[in-house]
Amino acid sequence: MKSVHFLSAFVLLALASSIASAYDPTPLQDFCVAINDTETGIFVNGNLCKDPTLATVDDFTYRGLNIPADTNNQLGSYVNRLSVDTFPGINTLGINLGRIDYAPGGVNPPHTHPRASEILHVQNGTLYVGFADSNNTLFSTILYPGDLFVFPLGMVHFQVNIGKTDAVAFASFGSQDPGFVNVANAVFGTNRLIKPEPLARAFMLDVNVVKDLQEKFLSSD
CATH class of the missing domain: 2.60.120.10 (Jelly Rolls)
Structure with missing residues (x-):
């Protein structure tokens, strides 16, 4: 009985590992041409899909x-x-x-x-x-x-x-x-600014330098 429980746990662990390592879901159809038509589209993986019989080479x-x-x-x-x-x-x-x-x-x-x-x-x-x-x-x-x-x-x-x-x-x-995550924008150009003090300490900069960088990244948007 213990061996059965161990085997079941091992299978579940392996399955969980395979799921965790999959970045994009494996398609279950030949293709899924994205379409914005909510009347005829089929919702798959974040997008509506065109009826495959209507797909074209384009x-x-x-x-x-x-x-x-x-x-x-x-x-x-x-x-x-x-x-x-x-x-x-x-x-x-x-x-x-x-x-x-x-x-x-x-x-x-x-x-x-x-x-x-x-x-x-x-x-x-x-x-x-x-x-x-x-x-x-x-x-x-x-x-x-x-x-x-x-x-x-x-x-x-x-x-x-x-x-x-x-x-x-x-x-x-x-x-x-x-x-896409731009490192500089994620640090100095967030839509709600990170307080300059922790950034100054983390990057070993003067607080005023951090404030100046934040102003530059915000003005470049």
Whole structure:
């Protein structure tokens, strides 16, 4: 009897572990093209799904990632990440893709993706990239056209164009919605500001410096 209880507990534990490690639900259908039609749509995984008999090849096609984006902004970069709104065919498939354009010196600032690992492919330019793990170890390198680099799930990472020309990279994600948390905005630019005193102590800054940073991040929204 004890062996039966042990086996049952083991099976439940294994099942719980498998559920906990699944970031996107495994689809139970061939596809689930996202749609906003509440009359005919079927609600699956946060989105309504088009009747599969009405799906067309256009639902699974996206055009336009060959077009350079405007990088004339404070960061000198622009991220065009797809979503089910722009590319409805990716809904429930557990994948996503984005194009990143960088002006010379442009930066994709330190950030995390809470729901997906990322693999970056450099098409043009020279990028300095890296991430820090939970032991504060930095893994960084310089990438050239054709190079790949992977950012593990949840790790703070960044990219900088260190070349003298524009750079382009494509990022692939293991989730249809990897999420995006800009570290600086999450610290200094929250819609309800964190009190400056704990931030000053945590970052070893003067309180007035923290207040100045908060004003800058709020004014940049």
